[in-house]
Amino acid sequence: MKRRFLSLLTIAAMTLTYSSVVNADNTDSSEKVIVQPAKSVDVAESTTIYKPSVANQATKVTTIDVSGIDKESGEITDESQFKKSLLKFFNTNPQKYAKSIEDIDAIVGNIKNKNLNQNANSGSVAQASTLDGEVTPYTIVFEGWSTEPHITLSQDRVTYSTSWVTEDNYRSSVPITVTYTKTLSTNATLGFSGSGLIKSKLGFTASFGVTQTSTIAQGATVPGWTAWGYRPYIKYHLDEWEGIYYYIDSTGGIVQTIEGPVTGSNKTLITKSNEYWSRTNTTQSLTATTPTPPTGVPNV
CATH class of the missing domain: 1.20.5 (Single alpha-helices involved in coiled-coils or other helix-helix interfaces)
Structure with a gap:
């Protein structure tokens, strides 16, 4: 038992x-996965300047000397005289106000309709209306571009990681097999950001995020006397857009133009990939120092 x-x-x-x-x-x-934190920078690789920027130009308000309108009520008393006085102002810069000259009848009609609506709602007060934050007109009767959107500056840029995912077998003759997966990512925001007026005019895509990831996968083999690694980068093209937009505002018997700069940036992807780096211990020294991968702009 x-x-x-x-x-x-x-x-x-x-x-x-x-x-x-x-x-x-x-x-x-x-599988063991190591997510390595990235240290990323964004730099310009080339720059082309086409026109001086107007981004800091102040918003300009110009009162139009109109006749044929009651200065208190805003009622048009002589449509022919009112129309002529508007055209006189627009023709001081026919190129700038070409659209206003072309649509003069619509402008006069909008002001008449605005007055009719105000009379029907006599207790109401015109409220400030802000479009994109560029200018703040009260009652918009017409709007357009006095200077069409155009590119003032272009750049080819790159966002890249200054750190790397690496494997170090620099002081051994025996190949090793990686027993984990290691990743490193960098990010960029592409698409359009800025004035909705420019975005709508040119049909740009709203901003969106892009990610590039470098990976050393579990099972990878590192030869003897070798150190190597990867880092991610994203190359993109930047265009800076600017234009000058104007409104015609009619409040009471005062008609004025309000114009100012509108701006935006559009970024389009060129490529996103990984840079490879490797070094070999040609002397096969057991005390050699492992080289350090570069931290500057990717050599690609």
Whole structure:
């Protein structure tokens, strides 16, 4: 009986040992992922300036000397005279106000309709209306571009990581197999940001994020006497857009133009990829210092 009891203990111990080995193997087979934090910078690789920027130009308000309108109520008393006085102002710069000259009848009609609506709601007060934050007219009767949107500056730019995902087998002759997955990412915001007037005019895409990831995968082999690595980068083209937009505002019997600069930036993807770097310990020195990968602009 004693021998039988010892045999049972031995079998139980063997079973526990076998179970421990199986569980350990299953744990080791699961993939380990290391997400390495990126240190990214964004720099211009080339720049072309086409026109001086007007972004800091102040909003300009010009009162039009109109006739044929009641200065208190804003009611048009002589439509022909009113129209002529508007055209006289617009023709001081026919190129700038070409659209206003072309649509003069619509402008006069809008002012008449505005006055009719105000008379129907005599207790109401015109509220300030802000469009894109560029200017703040009260009652818009016409709007357009006095200077069409145009590119003032273009750049080819790159966002890249100054850090790398690396494997170091620089001081050993024996190849190694990577037992984990290591990743490193960099990000950029592309698309359009800025004035909705420019975005609508030119049909640009709203801003969106782009990511590039460098990966050293589990199972990769690193030869002896070698160090190598990857880092991510994103190249894109930047255009700075500017224009001057104007409104014609009619409040009471005062008609004025309000104009100011509108701006925006559009970024389009050129390419996104990974830069590869490697060094070989040609002297096969066991005390050699592993070289450091570059931190400057990718050499691609």
